[in-house]
Amino acid sequence: MKTTRLVHKVIKFWARKPVELYLREIKDAKLVLDPFAGSGTSGMATVLAGSSAILADINPVAVFISWSLLNKSTLEEETIRRFQELCNELEEEAYALLVNGQRRVLNYAVWVTEFQCPKCGNWVDPRRTRYNGKLKCTHCGALFYPFTSSDRRDKVILLFSEKKVIRNQQLIREYQEDGKAFVSTSWHPKGEFRYEELGKNFRECPGILAPKLEDLFTKRNLYVASKLYEEIEDFWTEDADQGDLLKLAFIAALPQATKMIPHTDSSGPSWKLPRYWIPYIREERNFCRSFLRRLFLVHNFKKNWIKAVENHEVTVCFDLNSNSKYIFGTGREVTILRYDARILLDLDIKADVIVMDPPHYDEVHYFELLYLWQKWLEGRYGDPRFSDYSFWRYEIDVNEVVGRTFSDYLSSIVLLVNKSEKLVRRRGRIVIILHNRSSMMFNKTINMLRRKIDGHFKMEIERYRPRVRSSAQGIHGKEKFLYIIRLIKN
Ligand SMILES: C[S@@+](CC[C@H](N)C(=O)[O-])C[C@H]1O[C@@H](n2cnc3c(N)ncnc32)[C@H](O)[C@@H]1O
Numbered sequence: 500m501k502t503t504r505l506v507h508k509v510i511k512f513w514a515r516k517p518v519e520l521y522l523r524e525i526k527d528a529k530l531v532l533d534p535f536a537g538s539g540t541s542g543m544a545t546v547l548a549g550s551s552a553i554l555a556d557i558n559p560v561a562v563f564i565s566w567s568l569l570n571k572s573t574l575e576e577e578t579i580r581r582f583q584e585l586c587n588e589l590e591e592e593a594y595a596l597l598v599n600g601q602r603r604v605l606n607y608a609v610w611v612t613e614f615q616c617p618k619c620g621n622w623v624d625p626r627r628t629r630y631n632g633k634l635k636c637t638h639c640g641a642l643f644y645p646f647t648s649s650d651r652r653d654k655v656i657l658l659f660s661e662k663k664v665i666r667n668q669q670l671i672r673e674y675q676e677d678g679k680a681f682v683s684t685s686w687h688p689k690g691e692f693r694y695e696e697l698g699k700n701f702r703e704c705p706g707i708l709a710p711k712l713e714d715l716f717t718k719r720n721l722y723v724a725s726k727l728y729e730e731i732e733d734f735w736t737e738d739a740d741q742g743d744l745l746k747l748a749f750i751a752a753l754p755q756a757t758k759m760i761p762h763t764d765s766s767g768p769s770w771k772l773p774r775y776w777i778p779y780i781r782e783e784r785n786f787c788r789s790f791l792r793r794l795f796l797v798h799n800f801k802k803n804w805i806k807a808v809e810n811h812e813v814t815v816c817f818d819l820n821s822n823s824k825y826i827f828g829t830g831r832e833v834t835i836l837r838y839d840a841r842i843l844l845d846l847d848i849k850a851d852v853i854v855m856d857p858p859h860y861d862e863v864h865y866f867e868l869l870y871l872w873q874k875w876l877e878g879r880y881g882d883p884r885f886s887d888y889s890f891w892r893y894e895i896d897v898n899e900v901v902g903r904t905f906s907d908y909l910s911s912i913v914l915l916v917n918k919s920e921k922l923v924r925r926r927g928r929i930v931i932i933l934h935n936r937s938s939m940m941f942n943k944t945i946n947m948l949r950r951k952i953d954g955h956f957k958m959e960i961e962r963y964r965p966r967v968r969s970s971a972q973g974i975h976g977k978e979k980f981l982y983i984i985r986l987i988k989n
Pocket residue numbers: 512513514515516517534535536537538539540541555556557558561838839840841856857858859893894895896
């Protein structure tokens with residue numbers, strides 16, 4: 500498979516764009532600037548095109564993803580072997596079963612949450628009786644919302660191992676009972692999903708089942724994930740490059756360890772939900788397998804990538820407040836900075852293309868997964884690369900909770916375009932990628948830009964339909980098309 504497609508399999512990223520789109524936009528550019536670099540897709544395109552780029556993102560996790568994908572380190576066979584062994588041991592401990600005297604390894608268990616009828620106390624299974632979010636009591640017929648139930652309980656309803664469904668009630672009960680004994684003694688992050696310093700939660704939690712980070716996992720999976728991460732961190736203290744790649748594979752697999760994997764008969768598991776919402780019927784996956792699968796994907800991707808990036812210099816700086824003067828040489832370079840887009844565009848440089856893919860201008864709650872990732876990455880050693888949580892102040896988006904409106908968003912975009920105009924060389928261009936969520940907002944953005952741009956620029960608008968499968972586009976895979984706005988300097 501081509502490197503450009505492999506990258507989508509390695510790790511999902513919110514609103515990631517296809518590498519092909521960037522390849523087309525940066526054609527012939529010597530220096531590309533991307534102030535909203537996300538997972539580094541434009542950096543990949545730059546390398547493939549033999550050009551140089553400066554990438555910035557305010558989010559340390561985005562910087563980490565770009566860096567570990569784009570740099571020259573690869574996984575060593577020895578590292579892989581060691582983690583294969585560890586996963587085998589953990590698998591034996593957490594997911595091995597005896598079925599009719601034969602050892603089987605679990606792929607996943609299906610859990611269901613039942614709700615107690617507030618009127619008669621009967622337990623209601625949500626599988627058969629859902630009416631517009633209300634449940635119907637099979638005993639007294641009352642209709643009620645799950646959050647008004649007098650109590651709830653979780654139970655395992657089936658096990659799935661080696662392509663076979665296990666319905667043996669005795670085994671299922673044992674599996675559920677055994678699950679209670681998993682108490683994780685290794686470090687793992689805890690607490691609410693909060694804007695630190697603001698003292699507010701990201702928003703009302705839509706699922707009633709996960710107010711805290713640790714509530715996202717079953718005891719069994721939290722045990723396995725934290726044990727595995729402990730080993731990864733230990734490894735990392737000895738070999739930071741290998742350690743970072745292991746961490747990349749770990750965070751990429753982490754969604755699979757959560758209770759957020761819906762179970763349906765028709766489709767396999769995937770991170771389909773754009774928020775931390777726990778479905779009533781869900782899968783508890785064998786996390787050892789999810790992790791190893793990612794590890795091999797990272798390995799394959801990097802093995803290919805190393806050939807493409809051979810002649811480039813890739814560097815990173817995680818320090819938001821670094822004032823050092825970056826000296827950009829004449830070689831092929833990719834520089835990844837944890838920077839505010841507005842600061843990046845104050846640099847004294849001339850670029851051929853500035854590509855901008857700012858956050859969506861409707862409220863997209865991607866925070867939860869990035870926050871969860873950041874908490875794990877900060878880890879038990881308090882890795883300083885990830886210790887800052889206050890950057891939400893400088894994010895450019897529309898966010899009611901922190902009080903950022905659409906008009907703030909528009910002013911930021913206009914400011915960025917004004918700054919970019921000064922940095923673009925003649926015949927160069929500013930490329931802005933916007934989503935089609937609301938034509939009203941899109942038209943406002945366009946009108947505003949038309950009024951503000953300098954007479955030396957010509958505007959082009961294109962509707963672009965990514966050819967990537969929607970599931971590969973990121974956590975929010977619903978985009979139908981993108982608007983590409985090109986401002987071309989005469
Ligand atoms: C739509 S994503 C970019 C996705 C990217 N094009 C890719 O393919 O992976 C937008 C990014 O903008 C970043 N961002 C938001 N506010 C920012 C700011 N003020 N400065 C720099 N980056 C910012 C977010 O952290 C997020 O990673």
